[in-house]
Amino acid sequence: MAYTLEQLSADIRHALKTDAGPAGKQAVCALVSKVSLDKEFVAQHLTADQWRPRKVLYKDPELGFCICGHVYETPAHETPHDHGSSWAIYGLAVGDTEMTDWRIVQPGDEANPTMVEPERTYVLQPGDAHFYDVGVAHSPKRVGLTKLVRIEGANLDHIKRSNIKAA
Numbered sequence: 001m002a003y004t005l006e007q008l009s010a011d012i013r014h015a016l017k018t019d020a021g022p023a024g025k026q027a028v029c030a031l032v033s034k035v036s037l038d039k040e041f042v043a044q045h046l047t048a049d050q051w052r053p054r055k056v057l058y059k060d061p062e063l064g065f066c067i068c069g070h071v072y073e074t075p076a077h078e079t080p081h082d083h084g085s086s087w088a089i090y091g092l093a094v095g096d097t098e099m100t101d102w103r104i105v106q107p108g109d110e111a112n113p114t115m116v117e118p119e120r121t122y123v124l125q126p127g128d129a130h131f132y133d134v135g136v137a138h139s140p141k142r143v144g145l146t147k148l149v150r151i152e153g154a155n156l157d158h159i160k161r162s163n164i165k166a167a
Helices: 005-018 022-036 039-045
Strands: 054-059 066-072 088-094 097-106 114-124 129-132 137-142 146-152 164-166
Touching: 005 022, 005 039, 005 054, 005 066, 022 088, 022 129, 022 146, 088 097
Parallel strands: 114 164
Antiparallel strands: 054 066, 066 146, 088 129, 088 146, 097 114, 097 137
16 A cells, blocks of 8 residues: 555654654655655656646645655756755655755855855665755756655745855
């Protein structure tokens, strides 16, 4: 039987209420890894006809975290970004994504962007889940069909992201 959205949301809520810090986020990574490998969950919740490319599947009324489904059908190389005042966990279900973590070389302000340079590059594959804390700059590169589950600490539709540019 497939891992359900209801089970996933309850398990995430439990993990974050047990520990809202890094250990709780790592526990959520383990849950995201599990659900990313669940073929029934992926088939039900990550379909291209429903998600172009992102949809909030669940928003927790108490803690505010969101479970999002993403389906990317075309290649993309995104620019460095963070999630503003929120954190996020990416979990790959289908395809590979090359991720680059960026190091801040010059902090920005209201008038100037934060300047970053690449620090490390790695590939997320199905079943991999990675935690990006508040303020951590990263960029994905996708070359083909990619499906992922992303947990957001808060709905990123309502969060102002930092102005970041590659140095």
